[in-house]
Amino acid sequence: MHQFYGNSQTEVIQKDVIKGDVFYFITSYYGTKFHGRPTSNGEVFDMNKLTCAHKTLPFNTILKVTNEDNGKSVVVRVNDRGPFIKGRDLDLSFAAAKEIGLIGVGVKQLQVEILESPKSE
Numbered sequence: 001m002h003q004f005y006g007n008s009q010t011e012v013i014q015k016d017v018i019k020g021d022v023f024y025f026i027t028s029y030y031g032t033k034f035h036g037r038p039t040s041n042g043e044v045f046d047m048n049k050l051t052c053a054h055k056t057l058p059f060n061t062i063l064k065v066t067n068e069d070n071g072k073s074v075v076v077r078v079n080d081r082g083p084f085i086k087g088r089d090l091d092l093s094f095a096a097a098k099e100i101g102l103i104g105v106g107v108k109q110l111q112v113e114i115l116e117s118p119k120s121e
Helices: 094-100
Strands: 022-030 051-053 062-067 072-080 090-093 108-116
Touching: 022 094, 062 094, 072 090, 072 094, 090 094
Parallel strands: 022 090, 051 072
Antiparallel strands: 022 108, 051 090, 062 072, 062 108
């Protein structure tokens, strides 16, 4: 298992990630404004599904995102690209953010574990 700390780690992540790798990502969420719009992989964004956006992780990578302050975790699938705000590494769907208590907080460093990574995009 590899652990990566720090702000805006997106640059260090390549297409090949290993199951069990752990990252600490500055995480935010997106919802209503993007609901019903196409995602980068061609799906329609549904803010009520457990999905996320990352700049470089392969589409369909499965992540376990944990809020260490309250112990809550959620499993999400990468289906979009982003976030596009400097210093942020991951955007969760509204539903995923709600499950781990990110709503109201807005932006927080969270633990992210690779549960499953596709062999190719």
